[in-house]
Amino acid sequence: MEPTFDELLNKGDAIFKDKSVLSPHYVPETLLHREAELRKIMSCLAPALQGKKPSNTLIYGKTGSGKSICAKRVLQKLYDQKEASVSGVYLNCRVYDSRYKIVQKVVSDFDADVAKTGHSFSVLYEKVIDKLETESKHLVLVLDEIDVVKDLDTLVYTLTRANDDLKAGSISMVGISNKVTFKQKLDARSRSSLCEEEIVFPPYNALQLEAILSQRVPLAFRDNVLEQSGLNIAAAIAAGESGDARYALTLLLKAGELALSRGMKKVSDKEVEAARVAADEDKARELISSLPEHLQLVLYSLAVVSQDVQYKRLVEDDDGQKLFFSGEVYDRYSAMCKKMGKEPRSARWYREYLHELETLGLLISVHSGKGIRGQATLIKPVYPADKIRKVIEENLK
Numbered sequence: 292m293e294p295t296f297d298e299l300l301n302k303g304d305a306i307f308k309d310k311s312v313l314s315p316h317y318v319p320e321t322l323l324h325r326e327a328e329l330r331k332i333m334s335c336l337a338p339a340l341q342g343k344k345p346s347n348t349l350i351y352g353k354t355g356s357g358k359s360i361c362a363k364r365v366l367q368k369l370y371d372q373k374e375a376s377v378s379g380v381y382l383n384c385r386v387y388d389s390r391y392k393i394v395q396k397v398v399s400d401f402d403a404d405v406a407k408t409g410h411s412f413s414v415l416y417e418k419v420i421d422k423l424e425t426e427s428k429h430l431v432l433v434l435d436e437i438d439v440v441k442d443l444d445t446l447v448y449t450l451t452r453a454n455d456d457l458k459a460g461s462i463s464m465v466g467i468s469n470k471v472t473f474k475q476k477l478d479a480r481s482r483s484s485l486c487e488e489e490i491v492f493p494p495y496n497a498l499q500l501e502a503i504l505s506q507r508v509p510l511a512f513r514d515n516v517l518e519q520s521g522l523n524i525a526a527a528i529a530a531g532e533s534g535d536a537r538y539a540l541t542l543l544l545k546a547g548e549l550a551l552s553r554g555m556k557k558v559s560d561k562e563v564e565a566a567r568v569a570a571d572e573d574k575a576r577e578l579i580s581s582l583p584e585h586l587q588l589v590l591y592s593l594a595v596v597s598q599d600v601q602y603k604r605l606v607e608d609d610d611g612q613k614l615f616f617s618g619e620v621y622d623r624y625s626a627m628c629k630k631m632g633k634e635p636r637s638a639r640w641y642r643e644y645l646h647e648l649e650t651l652g653l654l655i656s657v658h659s660g661k662g663i664r665g666q667a668t669l670i671k672p673v674y675p676a677d678k679i680r681k682v683i684e685e686n687l688k
């Protein structure tokens with residue numbers, strides 16, 4: 292069939308009214324089950340509206356717990372107050388990942404022309420100080436995914452110290468992270484500066500996720516297309532996966548797309564379950580692609596061995612799935628490295644690699660009881676071997 296502009300403009304189809312409502316960029320009118328968290332962030336920032344410096348705040352919680360969307364909503368509310376002496380800047384630190392880039396972005400928000408030319412850091416810093424001081428402005432910097440900032444200690448130190456340089460106005464930071472351990476990487480002084488207040492976002496439970504999904508379903512799907520049980524299952528699966536609202540929304544989107552591609556009129560539990568498998572494979576693909584080369588080669592060797600029809604020494608686990616001798620996978624790995632003109636890593640390294648792959652959820656290992664060649668380690672891949680091979684072959688081309 293020839294393409295139409297309607298379909299390109301996302302005008303809907305037999306399943307979806309508007310699937311962009313399920314995308315991570317869509318912002319719903321009300322944020323459900325986050326009143327307490329919104330209030331906490333707002334009370335941290337409220338002093339700015341009374342001409343006082345807000346405390347620095349660290350927000351953390353697992354992925355998909357609504358940190359970014361809540362922080363943006365609070366900035367919007369702050370902006371809606373139309374208080375000229377308060378400005379909020381939202382920065383995604385994946386894009387602005389250094390002190391220089393962050394300060395440059397702040398300057399460019401104040402004055403688009405200045406920042407384009409390559410000023411030194413101190414010139415940019417002085418510009419920020421000047422601007423805040425002359426306008427007695429309170430600047431709130433929301434630093435999302437703050438853990439990726441390369442010179443974070445220096446950044447925190449600089450922005451904290453800026454308040455000593457300022458005769459009027461202030462700078463405060465709201466850092467956001469989903470890495471539990473990131474605070475430990477900061478030096479003691481910047482840790483205590485950044486974490487004057489801490490707000491933890493708990494994961495959503497299944498009921499809360501149901502509400503978040505239900506809010507979008509009438510806008511995203513055609514009437515009566517998504518079965519209630521499908522929605523409940525998506526919420527339950529995502530609640531089990533650390534309460535991630537993004538994942539719950541992705542499941543509905545994928546389930547709908549699957550139903551559409553199969554020419555179905557309804558989205559049922561089956562499509563949601565299949566969407567889970569597809570979403571897990573997407574995640575695995577991303578994970579595998581990001582592995583260092585030798586980890587990929589080890590996993591690849593396991594996939595090859597597990598598809599080997601010649602492989603006779605059958606051992607099965609409790610679920611009747613085949614397990615493979617780790618020593619034989621090592622031999623295959625070594626042979627493959629040599630064929631590729633690479634030096635294989637030692638057996639000791641190889642055991643480390645197996646451990647790492649297991650921690651990442653990409654393979655399962657069991658120790659055989661006595662009897663099978665003394666004490667052997669048996670392994671099997673978690674994902675289908677052909678899919679693993681395809682991803683790695685594309686990567687190592």
Ligand SMILES: Nc1ncnc2c1ncn2[C@@H]1O[C@H](COP(=O)(O)OP(=O)(O)OP(=O)(O)O)[C@@H](O)[C@H]1O
Pocket residue numbers: 314315316317318319321322323324325352353354355356357358359360361468469503536537540
């Ligand atoms: N309370 C909510 N109501 C409606 N939608 C929500 C809510 N919380 C999260 N979402 C949706 O879930 C998705 C993930 O939320 P968000 O981006 O805020 O997560 P996050 O905590 O910042 O995750 P990460 O740590 O991965 O950055 C977004 O698409 C958002 O629209």
Ligand SMILES: [Mg+2]
Pocket residue numbers: 358359360435
């Ligand atoms: Mg986020």
